[in-house]
Amino acid sequence: MRFGIFHTLCPLFAALAFTGNVPAEQVQVAVAANFTSPLQAIAREFESDTGNSVIAAFGATGQLYAQIRNGAPFEVFLSADERTATKLEREGLGVSGSRFTYAVGRLVLWSAQAGYVDGSDAVLKASPFRHLAMANPQAAPYGLAASQVLEALGLSATLKDKLVEGQSITQTHQFIATGNAELGFVALSQVYKDGQLSSGSAWRVPAELHTPIKQDALILKKGQHNPAALAFTEYLKGEKATAIIQSYGYQR
Structure with a gap:
């Protein structure tokens, strides 16, 4: 082939x-x-x-x-x-x-750095990062879901100035993988295969936090x-x- x-x-x-x-x-x-x-x-x-x-x-x-x-x-x-x-x-x-x-689909908060995300939303609330990546909510449903998560956690206003938007979930993943953003919201399928995290660290976002x-x-x-x-x-x-x-x- x-x-x-x-x-x-x-x-x-x-x-x-x-x-x-x-x-x-x-x-x-x-x-x-x-x-x-x-x-x-x-x-x-x-x-x-x-x-x-x-x-x-x-x-x-x-x-x-x-x-x-x-x-x-x-x-x-x-x-x-x-x-x-x-x-x-x-x-x-x-x-x-x-x-x-x-x-x-499943949404995940992912960082290319091992140990950066501890399997919970703690890093979002502590906000030690400069950039948080997510897909454009107007163009990408996973970006819309990410915005709903921030709203549900009461962090939309707090993290507004740290957001970096990708035009697609692929571009969003690239922002994080290259280190241009310390972490961000991507599709679970981009960082997991057969139940294993491919690299870095992550938090599987509870489904009830978004549509x-x-x-x-x-x-x-x-x-x-x-x-x-x-x-x-x-x-x-x-x-x-x-x-x-x-x-x-x-x-x-």
């Missing part, structure tokens, strides 16, 4: 093509940035099992929504929330009845006549895809 990474005209996300020797069909999928690693793993299994290939574009949900509205050739949308997919369906850009929740992050899939009108689009969304519901999704900390 060959993997080709290329940048589109929009610098805020990259597109990744999964291609085989003789693909039966291709499906173009717009994918919320938090789901990058799981999608890559699922796409490999999907191609191996079906012969169909996935061309995936990753970005903030709000940015992908705008591109879909502006005619981007996506055939399936994997949103980071349920609201945006529902909106596209109501606006007539999605196939009615095709929407379903493919994953329920549930239900991530919905939707077949878009441009994919309604593509058998690979239906095959891919059905594959997402299957046991193999479910196992991959859960291995990154998502719920189903």
Whole structure:
């Protein structure tokens, strides 16, 4: 299998093509940035099992929504929330009845420094840091969830001047990984695999501190006549895809 990474005209996300020797069909999928690693793993299994290939574009949900509205050739949308997919369906850009929740995300406060976060919200309240990263709440559902957490903890005003916003959850993770922010809110899937923290230190944010992050899939009108689009969304519901999704900390 060959993997080709290329940048589109929009610098805020990259597109990744999964291609085989003789693909039966291709499906173009717009994918919320938090789901990058799981999608890559699922796409490999999907191609191996079906012969169909996935061309995936990753970005903030709000940015992908705008591109879909502006005619981007996506055939399936994997949103980071349920609201945006529902909106596209109501606006007539999605196939009615095709929407379903493919994953329920978890938010985590993460630092690339070992021991910096002690598994609780104590570091937020002590506020020893200069920068706290989070995704733009207007563009990324995980950023909205982060803002709700700060509000629930009564820290919105206290930490306002320390916030650094990424345009997507990927950019937010980069801010923290490179040390430009000492810590920040990212998707659990970005820092955990098979129940293990990949690096640094973290606090798994209690789900009751923010609105549930239900991530919905939707077949878009441009994919309604593509058998690979239906095959891919059905594959997402299957046991193999479910196992991959859960291995990154998502719920189903």
